[in-house]
Amino acid sequence: MTYTFAELDKWDKDYVWHPFTQMKTYRQERPLIIERGNGSYLYDIEGNRYLDGYSSLWVNVHGHNHPELNQALTDQAAHIAHSTLLGAANVPSILLAKKLVELTPAGLDKVFYSDSGSTSVEIALKMAYQYWKLKDAERYADKNKFISLREAYHGDTIGSVSVGGMDTFHTIFKPLLFERIEMPAPYTYRMTADNDPETCKVHCLTELEAILREHHEEIAGLIIEPLVQGAAGMLTAPDGFLHGVRELCTRYHVLMIADEVAVGFGRTGTLFACEQENVKPDLMCIAKGLTAGYLPLAATLTTDDVYSAFLGEPHELKTFFHGHTYTGNQLACAVALKNIELLERDGLIETLPEKIEFLTQRLAAFRDLTHVGDVRQRGMMIGIELVRDRAAKEVFPPSLGVEHRVILHARQNGAIIRPLGPVIVLMPILAMSIDELDELLTITYEAIKTVT
Numbered sequence: 001m002t003y004t005f006a007e008l009d010k011w012d013k014d015y016v017w018h019p020f021t022q023m024k025t026y027r028q029e030r031p032l033i034i035e036r037g038n039g040s041y042l043y044d045i046e047g048n049r050y051l052d053g054y055s056s057l058w059v060n061v062h063g064h065n066h067p068e069l070n071q072a073l074t075d076q077a078a079h080i081a082h083s084t085l086l087g088a089a090n091v092p093s094i095l096l097a098k099k100l101v102e103l104t105p106a107g108l109d110k111v112f113y114s115d116s117g118s119t120s121v122e123i124a125l126k127m128a129y130q131y132w133k134l135k136d137a138e139r140y141a142d143k144n145k146f147i148s149l150r151e152a153y154h155g156d157t158i159g160s161v162s163v164g165g166m167d168t169f170h171t172i173f174k175p176l177l178f179e180r181i182e183m184p185a186p187y188t189y190r191m192t193a194d195n196d197p198e199t200c201k202v203h204c205l206t207e208l209e210a211i212l213r214e215h216h217e218e219i220a221g222l223i224i225e226p227l228v229q230g231a232a233g234m235l236t237a238p239d240g241f242l243h244g245v246r247e248l249c250t251r252y253h254v255l256m257i258a259d260e261v262a263v264g265f266g267r268t269g270t271l272f273a274c275e276q277e278n279v280k281p282d283l284m285c286i287a288k289g290l291t292a293g294y295l296p297l298a299a300t301l302t303t304d305d306v307y308s309a310f311l312g313e314p315h316e317l318k319t320f321f322h323g324h325t326y327t328g329n330q331l332a333c334a335v336a337l338k339n340i341e342l343l344e345r346d347g348l349i350e351t352l353p354e355k356i357e358f359l360t361q362r363l364a365a366f367r368d369l370t371h372v373g374d375v376r377q378r379g380m381m382i383g384i385e386l387v388r389d390r391a392a393k394e395v396f397p398p399s400l401g402v403e404h405r406v407i408l409h410a411r412q413n414g415a416i417i418r419p420l421g422p423v424i425v426l427m428p429i430l431a432m433s434i435d436e437l438d439e440l441l442t443i444t445y446e447a448i449k450t451v452t
């Protein structure tokens with residue numbers, strides 16, 4: 001069956017409510033209706049081709065329409081698409097859990113499945129909270145709060161919103177949220193006059209230690225995105241910051257939750273970001289790249305120590321009461337296993353240093369653009385912060401819609417990228433070739449230069 005653009009446009013506007021989207025504005029614009037994908041490119045309903053410069057919201061790893069990932073899905077569907085994990089097991093979820101334990105930082109030995117980054121965070125928070133009650137309900141009665149970073153984004157379910165630090169998303173739900181304690185985010189560009197990461201790191205860790213000294217008896221856990229705060233605007237942490245946070249969590253008996261939803265699966269140049277500072281979190285959340293952009297699947301990994309606290313007789317009510325209908329779905333686990341198999345077989349992570357270096361060199365020219373205030377890069381994650389006035393680090397007023405016009409310009413020239421506030425974000429597919437990366441940067445550079 002075929003449809004015209006006009007029909008789809010109308011039905012989209014008549015029936016679909018888009019996420020994180022002001023529908024009044026959306027309905028006035030010409031939509032981008034994607035019909036298919038191939039490799040690094042997306043194609044809209046009219047046949048226009050675009051480089052996927054945001055990995056389809058930070059998920060795609062090997063490219064679109066990958067024959068082997070497609071085959072893995074077909075093969076699994078020929079066996080079974082789904083059966084429940086409640087009181088029963090299934091083959092792909094067992095094999096995937098074993099593999100994830102092998103690949104993630106040492107000490108993370110148990111895998112709890114869910115279906116989005118938000119739910120993986122929700123689970124980590126609930127586990128951390130219940131862990132202390134199970135250890136010693138009386139002694140740890142007050143360990144009910146979580147520390148998270150300014151501008152943090154960990155998802156949009158009520159628990160994950162509670163640990164978020166973005167007022168725009170959270171203010172309206174305040175009465176429903178639990179209490180969080182905020183620590184500074186290492187936003188070197190805005191925190192230091194001379195863009196010095198070391199000063200920024202010392203400041204943030206000192207503040208964290210002050211919070212922990214005063215409040216550690218009330219804190220169940222600290223949640224952090226290792227190395228890069230993605231949705232906050234690609235805030236790249238100074239070297240040693242993550243390690244410093246781990247040390248303080250250990251010293252003050254606070255569980256460390258690493259949210260690797262965005263940074264996991266190669267985005268920062270290693271399979272997991274924690275590896276780069278040899279950090280072993282107590283809980284780790286993974287999602288986005290886990291199925292290489294094919295199906296919704298997430299996991300929360302934790303230690304034997306946390307897991308063991310939940311063991312007991314049914315009547316003791318130590319059970320972790322959480323689970324969703326599609327938890328451990330076979331199709332999703334099968335495609336995740338194939339994703340990991342391809343990563344290992346093709347040595348994709350090993351190809352990244354050359355691409356990352358290429359990006360670094362090409363990004364240098366962006367710094368000379370009049371309205372670029374800061375360029376941040378960690379591996380394949382890039383944020384280009386636009387400013388109206390470089391000296392004052394003043395951003396453009398949102399009413400001018402500068403960032404939106406930049407991405408529209410890029411789209412007209414064949415690349416899809418997205419802004420986060422004043423930051424133009426690039427998150428190329430890991431399998432992109434150097435030529436494709438070059439094309440992406442050329443289009444982005446021209447868009448910023450022309451619009452600003």
Ligand code: PLP
Nearest residue numbers: 116117118153154155259261262
């Ligand atoms: N955590 C981080 C760090 C994220 O970047 C995101 C989404 O962007 C989430 C959690 C939530 O993931 P999801 O959108 O799959 O619920």
